[in-house]
Amino acid sequence: MGRTSVASPICSSIHILSSNCQLLLSRDWRGEVPSECLKRLIQDLANNLENSVSAPIVADSQSDLRLMFVPHNDLIIACVAASSADIGTVFTFLHRLVGIFCAYFESFMEESVRDNFVIIYELLDEVVDNGYPQLTEPAVLGEFIKIRAHRLEAPSLPSAATNTISWRKNGIFYKKNEVFLDVIERCSLLVDGNGKETHSQLTGTLTVRSQLSGLPVCQLSLNERATRKAFDSSPSGHGFLEDMTFHPCVDLATFRMKHLLCFTPPDGKFDLMTYRTLHPAKPLININATMSSTNSSRIEYAVSLSTLFKEQNIASNIQVEIPVSPDTTSPEIQCSCGTVVYDPEKDALLWTLRNIKGKREFKLQAKLCVPSTGIVTQSPGMTPVRVTFEIPYNTASGLQVKYLKVVEKDGYSALPWVRYITRSNGYEFRFRK
């Protein structure tokens, strides 16, 4: 954070590499990266990956340049920049870049780079100029850089490319005007080997899908309890939303004054707001897992799952992932509810339960064989048991939408839809000691 007086271009060049560090595509804007330097950086990167030193920054030993990268599928998207370039901006930008490529190519992987190098060059040309990020809204880019368009006519520039409201184009029309709001909360939890909660957190997202004509303004009001903290500058404020971030379309001034979210939505789906709570709710599901081995080739697991939420609520799509040794054979499994399969891809037993009410408890027991001529790769029991689930019609935090209004100068009436759901996001339980 010490850096205050220098704002460097965030990249000199961008490179897309395969996972074994072979260059697939490069674009150099500033001519500042000598080829030997790039070679050195890539060599060091390969060494780091080999020795599982995975720090996302590789510094050149003989110059001021650094290579910063994000892995995606089997690709490495890397950028070389002077060491004065702000790493926060670089990584934010690289992730945005990945987002753009993902939006363009159904899945962004080595093959899509080889097949689409022309489009990628074209995109890079528009997204960066001389090392500075330019247009990075996939939706707007999509307006004038198209994959398989028949382009005899020169495309014209979409107004949104330079608009003040850069996220929405003019002249959108829907027969039926609707706006959908999903309140999605994600809980994470880590319980240690003594059954003690070591970490627990709740984050939420308000995701909007707008199908609205013209240039509408939406107003969204949340229940008092939720928004109080945002205005209370004293550190001891006890609103439960610890931190909120907003999509650029939200008018922050109005929010500060009227406690109201006012925004002209982008067309389609976007995240309006995200938040995080400081004092998360009680655990929703608890797991007690133990592991024991009678001899070197047999391991037994005992797992119990209990739901701690209110009895009238229902959790659905519950899956418990119990890590096992990678060379397991012949699992013998018994469980009181649901189905269990051994999944060699994940090296885990997957215990699936469709719907369960609150205040219930279920048990599972499993015996596994492992070959005696094994090379012990990893001491079992270090990886925690993981649970995924969702509880619909409910927010764990208690956040509620008071109303959602749409105002448009044409005066059409629009239907607002609101849905709530709570999901797990890293619910982990270490094996009991």
Add this chain to the structure above:
Amino acid sequence: MSSHDSRYFSSHKKGEIAEWRQDLKRNDRDLLKTTVKRIIAAMTVGKDVCSLFPDVINCMQTEDIELKKLIYLYSINYARSNPDLAILAVNTFVKDSQDPNPLIRALAVRTMGCIRVDRIVEYLCDPLHLALRDSDPYVRKTAAICVAKLYSINRELVIDRGFLQQLNGLLLDDNPMVMANSIAALVEIQKGSCAQIIDSSLLSRVFTSLEACTEWGKVTILDCLAAYESTSATEAEHILESILPKLQHANYAVVLACIRVILSKLHQVQHLRESLLQRIVPPLITMLNAEPEIQYVALTSISEIMDAFVFPFLHSYKAFFCKYNDPSYVKHEKLNILVKITNENNVGDILLELKEYSGEVDIEFARKAIRSIGICALSVPEYSQGCVSALMCIIDTKVNYAVQEALVVLKDIFRCYPDRYESVISRLCQSLVSLDEPEAKKSFIWILGEYADRIENVIDLLRTFIDGVDDEPVVVQLQLLTSTVKLFLKRPSEESKSLVQQMLMFATHESEHPDLRDRAYVYWRLLSHGGDKVASVVTSHMPAPQCNPSS
């Protein structure tokens, strides 16, 4: 090797370049496009297709914008190696810079700026002047950046032709992207310095821009604000008031830039310090839910802030506990922070976590966790007992590297809290595994010397080391020398005397290491002439070391 190799596994066509050259000359639009694509593909995989330069440039005058873009891309790559031929392209560039389609005008200006051939620069000036005044903001924003490009190739030209004034004018442009790029260009022209872009009179204008600007532009403006030396506390407060909402921006880069502004102004607004610092914590903690690279950025920032202020983060210490699937660089950063944040209130929880990590498969990480336990013991004296017990548990596991790491750490605890934990020494001596790391050996040998009067078989233990002294690294030899001298002073006997002599002889006559020899000679002289003061110099208790968690 001889050419007959290609007989085997042959699937490759020969003479692609010649074939492409033919294809470029045919008047077939579709073929032309596929050919240029093939050439670019070859260029992408690092094949040298430079020799086609004149042929490709010949095709530049086309209506097909996709083809045009490809050829422009090609010319950027190879113009520098063909400056003479690059001139051929200039006409097309100049013509395109007057095209009715703004996309093409901008493309021409942008590409010309990328070519970086001194001789082309001359031709760039007129189109650039026009572009900077273009009616379309897309062209203007491209032109603004182009001024910076021009500056890096030929700065006199930029100054002489008045581009700087034009650029300054664009700072007031009502289009957000033009404005953002103009600022970026000016910053670059000032060698990356954000200072002096803004002065007091421009402030209110800057705040408006900050609102209107693109997210990346916001970062640049915020960085300029961070560099701006505000003239008074009131002004600083005003700036902070205006930028605070940006802490809630969805773009992490904007949030981080905003935090930088806050930190840069803290010294001017002492009375707001606490509350401002409280404000920056939540967004930083939120970033710990983002992609690992962003987490890394957040963690390094937090770590840096913590060097000055730990208090804002104290409540959030659990956010720095490691998840088992965190990438190792995130785990390492989290450990750095946990060590800094430990105090008497949270040490219990943190210690439990550290113990858990000490058994991880990632050995480097496990070691660091053990080291961190030691640091906790030193920084929270009230809890050192707990740390010592934890370390003893680790030693009981008999996992080789863990034991050695724990030994190193225990040695420091003994030094910092003399006469408190010596009771574990006998247990320690019993559960030792074979030591193979110099640091661990050094620590053990130090313990032998320091507690020579309490360890029953200390002479035997030291003798085994001395018998193999030849193969030890110098750091171990040095410690062995000191410990042997201490043993002799604490337990004078024929046996210990012969050990000292053996060690001194080795260090002065067999070793060629100047430092070890120096130390040995000093001890030797001291023992022969020092009289009764020797013991007080060599075996006296040293002051407890000051530990600084960051080092």
Add this chain to the structure above:
Amino acid sequence: MIRFALLFSKQAKIRLSKYYVLTNQKERKRIERDVTSRIIPRANKLCNVVEYRDVKLVYRKYASLYFCLAVDRGANELATLEMIQHYVEILDKYFGNVCELDLVFNFHKAHYVLDEVFIAGHLQETSKKLIARLVGEHDALVERVKLGGPAAEDA
């Protein structure tokens, strides 16, 4: 003697690997990465030997495939090059105009051939004709059993 033999593509995909000295899986991975990354970027005109640890990597490129033998420091590099050519010519004869795909789907057969050319890290036979005949007889033996009963190798 030959320490190991590697056959890999321009994309650094291993098509065949054979180690004549004890090498664990982790070490192999490291060697394979080192070897491919040292050899693939080399320009055509450079010499066909790269020194690596305590061995010499002698390699030859055939279109998009590389054949590499790692030999002791004292070995005859030029003769080693001839050995590679020897093996390739036999493969070519065996598969009939061999191509990369043949090796991908029949890597085990490439191994069978290799084992008739080299043994214990040394060249065992200099007659291409004889090797072709031997491998052919082995295959025939397998075929015969296959027709005769169910316990056949059907890989």
Add this chain to the structure above:
Amino acid sequence: MSTLRLRDLIRKVRECKTAAEERAVIARESSAIRESFRNPDEARFVPRNVAKLMFVHMLGHATHFGQMECVRLTARNGFPEKRIGYLGLMLLLDEDQEVTMLVTNSVKNDLSHKNHYVVGLGLCMLGSICSAEMARDVAGEVEQLMGHGNSYVRKKAALTATRVIKKVPELTEGFVPAAEKLLSDRHHGVLLAACTLATEMCEDDDDVRQRMRAQVPQLCKVLKSLIYAGKSVEHDIAGHADPFLQVAILRLLRVLGRGDADASDAMSDILAQIASNTDGAKNAGNAILYEAVETIIAIEAVGGLRVLAVNILGRFLQNKDNNIRYVALNTLAKVVEVDMQAIQRHRAIIVNCVKDADITIRRSALQLVYGLVNAKNVTTLSHELLEYLEVCDEEFKCELAKKISSLALKFSPSKQWYIDTFIALLIRAGQYIDELECNDFMGLVARTPQLHGYAARSLYRAACDDYAPVRLCAVAVWVCGEYSDAMVHAPSVEDEVLTKVKHNDVTKLMIAILSEEKYLMLRPLVMTALAKIAVREPSEQAVIIPVLAKYETTLELETQKRAHEYKSMFEKMPDLRDMLFEHMPPPEAPKFVAA
């Protein structure tokens, strides 16, 4: 369960677009294979499953659970099962494992199988995985098989024997008679194998070598028949009759001729014929020539033959083919000791090769240059090498630095020159100079009182640079600490850059080094140096004692100990301190350095 065919698995893997997908496919298939192995009804699928595992292994995934199945396959009766079983063993197994015990049993059976192809499979496996224990168990069978009626078995047995004796050298003796016999075999493959085995046996065993020398005439006879006999299409390569066999015989001759004038004499005719008559237009011919040259150089050859060999190398050196140049450089390095003149003639070409685009060539050229250096040309050559050190690749620097360092030590014309060169090296490649070399250097300085001041001042100047490497600073700290008095007072020597240094400057440098994070490990060293300075110039105590006091509480043990001890010495024993830190007696000169 798993009935996926090998071909289908390969296809499936090839369809994977990412490594993660590949891992998933492999994990699923591996699990299915494990289940199938456990199912007795699926015994007929074992061969195919093993084949799949070999593929999985090649991709770098775990396959240890298939090892036992391979052993079981080799124990079955049919040739197809055995063939794939043995291949599986060779690929999946490493000899560390207990599975090898079981293997020994089944392979012993197969070695006495009536089908010679089955015997071949067993031998081949032993050639690939054979532990010392296995070697002892099968040595008898292998030795017997060397006399087998079928050449197919004989050649394989001979080569497997190389592995056996490599694992257990004591067994060598037992193979000698069989090997001798095979050297007269008519089959090319057997002959080749016999030569290889004989070479291996003779290389490390004097007695065997002595005994084998009796074979020289026989070997020469074979060589002669190869050169003069009519072309045999079967073994011909580019017009040369069985170059592989020629090379193998030449190599064996080399081992036998080395250090024995009679044997050398017996082979010189044929060597001369090969060296002068072999056509070097193709690689195969050059391979033979190269081997012949190596042999001529190694044996007790007469002058004329040697000239012939060196001339061939001279021709090689001028060849356009990089491979030929490369082997020439390598071989010339071996001639250096015997025929320096011959090589000095090519010096210009060789020095140029040090800057070649190809790292392989550069490396061997450097090796050769190293051999070329002598007392006469050391100043120019090391100057050239030092300059090259600045520009060469990072991976090359280490080797180069080491070479320069040892050359400078070996041939230095004067101590002053050596000091200059070593410091220059420390500045440019400090990180690659190892500690022992530095110790030798400091020892040499210590033994040269007339240059104490000069060396200390030169090091002082170098260490003042912000980017001075750690090693350089370590040396500077010790020399400047020990000889700070000479540094300040000793007059300057010839050609010295004038540097006026006061004690205070030295103290400042020491304190600066203490403050740098990158010189952390030098802190103990600095403590001692400061103590010495404080004794040499008592007025410095006012600055130095507070510094010692500061480090009395550092966490780093050695630094703390020294700071604490030295401070106490200054405080408690003022009468002794001068004596404690007076100049240290220099170490004795190591034997190999010319005094």
